[in-house]
Amino acid sequence: EDQVTQSPEALRLQEGESSSLNCSYTVSGLRGLFWYRQDPGKGPEFLFTLYSAGEEKEKERLKATLTKKESFLHITAPKPEDSATYLCAVRRGSQGNLIFGKGTKLSVKP
Amino acid sequence: DAMVIQNPRYQVTQFGKPVTLSCSQTLNHNVMYWYQQKSSQAPKLLFHYYDKDFNNEADTPDNFQSRRPNTSFCFLDIRSPGLGDAAMYLCATRTSGRSTGELFFGEGSRLTVL
Numbered sequence: 001e002d003q004v005t006q007s008p009e010a011l012r013l014q015e016g017e018s019s020s021l022n023c024s025y026t027v028s029g030l031r032g033l034f035w036y037r038q039d040p041g042k043g044p045e046f047l048f049t050l051y052s053a054g055e056e057k058e059k060e061r062l063k064a065t066l067t068k069k070e071s072f073l074h075i076t077a078p079k080p081e082d083s084a085t086y087l088c089a090v091r092r093g094s095q096g097n098l099i100f101g102k103g104t105k106l107s108v109k110p
Numbered sequence: 111d112a113m114v115i116q117n118p119r120y121q122v123t124q125f126g127k128p129v130t131l132s133c134s135q136t137l138n139h140n141v142m143y144w145y146q147q148k149s150s151q152a153p154k155l156l157f158h159y160y161d162k163d164f165n166n167e168a169d170t171p172d173n174f175q176s177r178r179p180n181t182s183f184c185f186l187d188i189r190s191p192g193l194g195d196a197a198m199y200l201c202a203t204r205t206s207g208r209s210t211g212e213l214f215f216g217e218g219s220r221l222t223v224l
Contacts, residue, residue: 102150
């Protein structure tokens with residue numbers, strides 16, 4: 001069964017304290033791994049798509065990497081405005097539907 | 111400018127009273143999705159449209175139905191809401207053409223069932 005597991009469930013950091021979020025997946029025929037940011041009471045906002053092992057994408061303080069079994073979202077020197085829930089999703093099948101993980105809730109304190 | 115617009119943002123209904131949530135998009139995307147998201151849970155796919163073709167997830171309750179009268183609009187109907195249907199309902203779109211394949215989400219409609 002296709003599955004996406006994110007860890008930790010919650011992460012509290014001090015401003016400037018770098019860390020990583022993990023997304024492990026089991027899916028037959030991966031057709032893309034997606035990272036989204038979700039602010040409270042809002043819809044998810046797209047961050048990155050990764051397609052193949054070894055691929056990396058960067059945006060400001062965020063960097064996403066992909067292996068054959070997992071993806072990491074690295075946050076360098078986070079700021080309070082980076083506080084949000086980060087969702088990982090994998091795309092499967094010809095219909096291209098996304099399967100989401102439960103997310104990691106990140107809190108960055110000043 | 112908002113590209114995927116959901117209405118209402120907040121909906122309060124009584125147990126068993128039908129509810130309709132709407133989604134409109136200005137992206138001209140041919141694929142539209144409805145997700146249900148409960149607190150601290152992963153968004154769960156209810157159904158999606160590939161053009162006019164409707165696809166129902168196997169575990170979507172019969173209580174949930176959808177309509178897509180044209181490319182721009184999609185509706186989610188909950189015929190007899192129960193307490194367990196209280197959630198955020200997310201509409202999303204994507205193009206099946208050349209793209210990175212990401213979904214564009216609306217702000218969501220939060221449903222409360224009393």
